[in-house]
Amino acid sequence: MRDFTRGVVLCALLGSVYASCPPRCECSEAAHTVKCVSKDLRSVxxxxxxxTRNLFITGNQIRRIGPESFKGLDNxxxxxxxxxxxxxxxxxAFSGLLRLRSLDLSNxxxxxxxxxxxxxLNQSLRELNLSRALYNHSSVMDLxxxxxxxxxxxxxxxDLSxxxxxxxxxxxxxxLxxxxxLQLANNSLVALHNASLSGLELLEELDLTLNALKTFPEEGLRELDSVPRASLLLGENPFTCTCGIEPFALWLNASQARVEDADGLLCDFPASMRNTSVLAAGALTLGCHQRDAGADLALxxxxVFLGIVLGFIGLIFLFVLYLNRKGIKKRVYDLRDACREVWEGYHYRIEIDSDPRLSQVTTSADV
Structure with missing residues (x-):
């Protein structure tokens, strides 16, 4: 009888554990884990x-997460x-998870x-994975x-990779x-600007590999310097090693301790510099400076020469005017008198046309 009672109690306990596990999910009380993986679920x-401490709901068809999705899951x-x-x-949507430390919304x-x-609540979240999670470029503003x-x-x-x-x-x-x-690898970033890294003074690692960064102008370098404690990863970017690379090359040579892959940063353009270390681009930029200085001096x-020529031409023109001042003055007076005669003749014709006696004579002649 005692064995039978124990069996009934054991079956009841097993039944209660089984009943507490949602359909199409796997539950382990010993591991405090629930897995609902690839079960075609439409909601949580x-x-x-x-x-439950570890909750895995992955590979399903859930479209929306709301405040009601995780109620009562304090652990x-x-x-x-x-x-x-x-x-x-x-x-x-996750406010009910009072002890949540890691949230994975990737893919x-x-x-x-x-x-x-x-x-x-309690600001307990420590890790947020949004890799391959954003639908389009506009969603970054929502983020x-x-x-x-x-x-x-x-x-x-x-993780925003x-x-x-x-x-x-x-x-x-x-x-933050x-x-x-901060993981920003494998995106299409072309520049860092507008204080995009502001507020990250405690950052220890910044991954910018596999982006579209061609160089870092002064504003971009200020962005990198705004995270002075961070180790930087900048590899697999299409660096353009022309004259504009100089500020970055100089900065890189002075900051090798911070850039973990500094030795592996290679030029991608122009073709003559391809696979050349960006660290060695300083030799190219010195030549750029010399060419730029020579070009500025020539310009x-x-x-100066153009100004001298124009000034000389101006002096000759004034000198010619001075020598011909009497003839020019006579021509101006003649032109004035001619204009006056034309105006007087025009005024005389207007007075004649407006004389009423002239109109009477014309009428009489017609009769």
Missing amino acids: PAGIPAY VTNLSLSNNRISEVESH NQLAVIHPEAFTV ASSLRWSSLGNLRVL HNSLIYLPSRIFSH SGLRR QTSY
């Missing part, structure tokens, strides 16, 4: 156990929603990101607003004062 399943610390075709994340199609989409409004001061890692970003909005990271690692000399 209900009934996720409260013990979740790691949440993966990758590869779900998510297009919209509403404000406070989605985020087109609409509401201003407080990543708000988590910028969300990063400003979501209270992410304690965020340590942000593989998003085809062509620019970074001004001060997009200014509210605690960020330590200045040309301007």
